[in-house]
Amino acid sequence: MISPLLRRLAAVAALAALTLAAPVPAVAAPVAPPAASDQSALATITWRLERAANPTADQLDAYNRITSAMNAAVARYNALSGGLGKSITVRYDPSVPTADGNINGTIRFGANRSYMSERTALHEIAHTIGVGTSAGWSRLGGSGTWTGAQATALVRQYDGSSARISTGGGHFWPYGLNYDNEWSTTNADRHVRIVAAMVADGL
Numbered sequence: 001m002i003s004p005l006l007r008r009l010a011a012v013a014a015l016a017a018l019t020l021a022a023p024v025p026a027v028a029a030p031v032a033p034p035a036a037s038d039q040s041a042l043a044t045i046t047w048r049l050e051r052a053a054n055p056t057a058d059q060l061d062a063y064n065r066i067t068s069a070m071n072a073a074v075a076r077y078n079a080l081s082g083g084l085g086k087s088i089t090v091r092y093d094p095s096v097p098t099a100d101g102n103i104n105g106t107i108r109f110g111a112n113r114s115y116m117s118e119r120t121a122l123h124e125i126a127h128t129i130g131v132g133t134s135a136g137w138s139r140l141g142g143s144g145t146w147t148g149a150q151a152t153a154l155v156r157q158y159d160g161s162s163a164r165i166s167t168g169g170g171h172f173w174p175y176g177l178n179y180d181n182e183w184s185t186t187n188a189d190r191h192v193r194i195v196a197a198m199v200a201d202g203l
Helices: 004-021 057-080 118-129 135-141 149-159 185-201
Strands: 045-049 086-092 099-101 106-109 166-168 171-173
Touching: 045 057, 057 086, 057 106, 057 118, 057 185, 086 118, 099 118, 106 118, 118 185, 135 185, 149 185
Parallel strands: 045 086, 086 106
Antiparallel strands: 099 106, 166 171
């Protein structure tokens, strides 16, 4: 005959065996939050073209030419300027004799198709950034020679130790792309880099 004490011990042992055999729910280890990533990106130049609701054939042709010119110019600036930021609004305005750019971020192209080119678009983007239109331009270029150290060093790298950037009438040269005869891929690239250096100087 089994004593009550032995019965109790057997019951406790059986219960312990059942408890140990029962599955234990898995507990997920806490997941560490993802490491903070650098979300900063270089500023870029962006642009949009104002279009008529029902454009004429003349307007459509102008829009196509302007779009091609601006896309090429903005791509060159964004590739070579090191992160200049500007939001530009472009208009087709037949009353404008050539084209113009303003520091407020507007560019107008006139009816003359010869100015609907990358050369002109690069030149006018420079005006929206501050060439000929900013207080920094007046301070650093008002004497007829650009006095900023970085752009001066760059033009000397291109053209020799005595080179300088001349200024006047809101424009600069060399590499200002003021006229079609200044155009080349090399000059276009140098134009963008000089404008970026002017900005670094305080344009």
